[in-house]
Amino acid sequence: MIYYKTEEEVELIRESCLMVCKTLAYAGSLLKPGITGAEIDAKAEEFIRDNGGIPGFKGYGGFPGTLCISVNEQVVHGIPSDKEFKDGDIISLDCGVIMNDYNGDAAYTFALGDVKEETMKLLRVTKESLYRGIGQAVKGRRIGDIGYAIQDFAEKQEGYGIVRELVGHGIGKALHEDPEVPNFGRRGRGILLKENLVIAIEPMVNLKTKQVVQENDGWTIRTKDRQPSAHYEHTVVVRKNQAEILSDHSFIEEMIKTNKELKQV
Numbered sequence: 001m002i003y004y005k006t007e008e009e010v011e012l013i014r015e016s017c018l019m020v021c022k023t024l025a026y027a028g029s030l031l032k033p034g035i036t037g038a039e040i041d042a043k044a045e046e047f048i049r050d051n052g053g054i055p056g057f058k059g060y061g062g063f064p065g066t067l068c069i070s071v072n073e074q075v076v077h078g079i080p081s082d083k084e085f086k087d088g089d090i091i092s093l094d095c096g097v098i099m100n101d102y103n104g105d106a107a108y109t110f111a112l113g114d115v116k117e118e119t120m121k122l123l124r125v126t127k128e129s130l131y132r133g134i135g136q137a138v139k140g141r142r143i144g145d146i147g148y149a150i151q152d153f154a155e156k157q158e159g160y161g162i163v164r165e166l167v168g169h170g171i172g173k174a175l176h177e178d179p180e181v182p183n184f185g186r187r188g189r190g191i192l193l194k195e196n197l198v199i200a201i202e203p204m205v206n207l208k209t210k211q212v213v214q215e216n217d218g219w220t221i222r223t224k225d226r227q228p229s230a231h232y233e234h235t236v237v238v239r240k241n242q243a244e245i246l247s248d249h250s251f252i253e254e255m256i257k258t259n260k261e262l263k264q265v
């Protein structure tokens, strides 16, 4: 069942998405070698609650954290832990916030310190693939056009592995609504995109193999070959000529300029 949103609902989702991105920027500002995911997660939860939001992931399906924190070979759904980050890590922070009963969802992969150029390129391509997917989220296209654009760029042109097991999603009163939004697909296939469909687009791109496994913690997804993986996510609303991005990575990207531990992607 697909729920198309009213303009009022779109505005409420936008508010939640902005809080998500401010939280990601705040959490990212704390990143440095020696700090732990658990410390960042506690601060992020405090930040969201101080600003009148509810952490959308905490307790969702039993997930223990406010953020999903996935480091290096971890793809998504990493549980914040007491392990210290180190120079050269890539760290995906994924955040959900509920405000006024509506969910927002966005993610960003940060480069801490001296990250290998090969891995920096993976981050840049994954981020670019997200925007290529968003470019297809317009009235009259189909869901497969989004996945095709992402896959064509990241997999066919750049030779990376796109994760098949996890996909983007509709979003609204529920964190995960219909439709599924795969990061792979065929042009002209899948449901027709109509105005006011709100979806989270979130390519997960691996340096080498597309294959992933789940850790014994029941949550963390990592690459089978333990090579790095990147993840960027926006929540967008389908419009007539161009998708409107409801989340806003500029809060994050401005912050990165001020945290000298982080490398600009």
Ligand code: MG
Pocket: 094, 095, 096, 105, 106, 107, 202, 233
């Ligand atoms: Mg997310």
Ligand code: MG
Pocket: 105, 106, 168, 169, 200, 202, 233
């Ligand atoms: Mg999502």
